[in-house]
Amino acid sequence: MGTATLLLPPRARFGGQRLSxxxxxxxxxxxxxxxxxDPVARAFDILPRGWPVAAVTRQRDAGDAAGSAWLRADPVHIRPDINGARLLAHxxxxxxxxxxxxxxxxSLKPLFGDAGFPIDAPVPTRWYLRLPEGAELPVLAGPARALGADLFDYLPDGSQGRRWRALLSEAQVVLHNHPHNAARVxxxxxxxxxxxxxxxxxxxDHVRSNFNEMLGGDxxxxxxxxxxxxxxxxLPERWRTGEGHRxxxxxxxxxxxxxxxxxLSPLLADLRSHELDAGTLEFGDGRRFRLERGQRWRLWRRPIQSFVEQSPAGDAPE
Known part of the structure; x- marks a missing residue:
């Protein structure tokens, strides 16, 4: 037996769809x-505190992340509109x-090399900049979080932001004029x-987690x-009974x-049959449901027909 946590999108993404x-x-x-x-970041204990995705994925992809700071420079597709440019694919x-x-x-290597940020791609979808010693590290959101948003809303402000915006603009010119993109179109x-x-x-320095198995494509x-x-x-196609903290x-x-x-239904069935000790649903908007076997006797609590319903912030009075 063990526990299971399901990471889910914001509840509003389900609209008025009804639960069984x-x-x-x-x-x-x-x-x-x-x-x-971030629900994924909460799954780990990281020291020093932070979420250094570029360095950790670089180590997994190329094994050479130690001793340098890294920044992901992932290839994306944006579409200009009247208010800016929106991220549509990554x-x-x-x-x-x-x-x-x-x-x-x-075509991009001279641009970033001259700026002191060598660029390479050990994996076609994950491109990296190696940052020089002492460089300020920009705090920028990942593309999954910004999908559909204006690109420039996610660049840093101030003098640091000016440098990254200038580099990005030059990179966009290079990519827009590249014959390989014309061939792709x-x-x-x-x-x-x-x-x-x-x-x-x-x-x-260390990464630890209470989960012994993590399943997904991220x-x-x-x-x-x-x-x-x-x-x-x-990620399997459907719920899979198993042991440990998943x-x-x-x-x-x-x-x-x-x-x-x-x-949800098979997870709850495992709770009823003692195949699972506890379950947790964590939504992208911060709402969390904690599921335990004994809760089925809370007969006074009303059902939740859809996730957009207003529901209590915690337990009702016993």
Whole structure:
């Protein structure tokens, strides 16, 4: 036996979709509270404190992160509009191959090399800048968080921000004029017309976690899981009974009926049958449901028919 935590998108992403009756009853009886911060980062104890994604994923990808600070400069696709430029695609959505990276990177290397930030790509979807000793590390959000948002809302302000904005603008010109992007468009593929700077930092002194297995496609979570000595694996298609403390990354799910059928209902069945000690649902908006076997006797608590319903901040009076 053990515990399971499901990372889920903000509740509003499910709209007014309805839960099954049995799941609605159980969640209505669960303990609820609110938590702050990135749900993946909360799964780890990191020293020094922070979320140095670039260094940890670099170590996983290339094994040479020690001794330097790193910044991710991931290839993305943005679309200009009247108010700026919106991030529309990144990572696997671009379908990048080694040939794509080999074609695009040589034109960017002089730009970033002259600025003191050598760029390379040990993985086609993960590009890195090695930062010089003493460089200020910009605090920038990851592309998954900013999808659909204006690119320039996520660049730092002040003199530091001016430098990164200038570099980004020059990189966009290089990519916009690159013949390989023209070939991608002609082939019906999305062009790489910008970069996304994020995840700055150095390798932490230690990474630990109470989870012994983490399942999902997020490369940062997988890299930190391996650094913590946990098992990192792909997300199964549906709930899987198992032992230990497990975390499932379901932040991509939008269909509540599918979530209920393949994940929530079987998880609750394992709670009833003593195959699971406890479960937790953590939503991207900070709402958390903590599920325990004895809660099924809270008969006075009303069901939660959908996640957009107003629900109590914690337990009702006993």
């Amino acid at each position: 009756q049995s799941t609605a009853r159980w969640l209505g009886r669960a303990h609820q509270d609110n938590v702050e911060g 990572g696997d959505a671009l379908g990048l191959t080694v040939s794509d990276a080999d074609a695009l990177l040589p 002609a082939a019906g593929r999305t062009p790489v017309n910008s970069l996304w700077f994020w995840g700055a930092g150095r390798l932490p 490369d940062a979570m997988q890299a930190f899981a391996e650094a913590a000595g946990a098992t990192a694996a792909a 975390l499932f990354d379901l932040r991509h799910v939008r269909d509540l009926a599918l979530l209920d059928r393949d994940w």
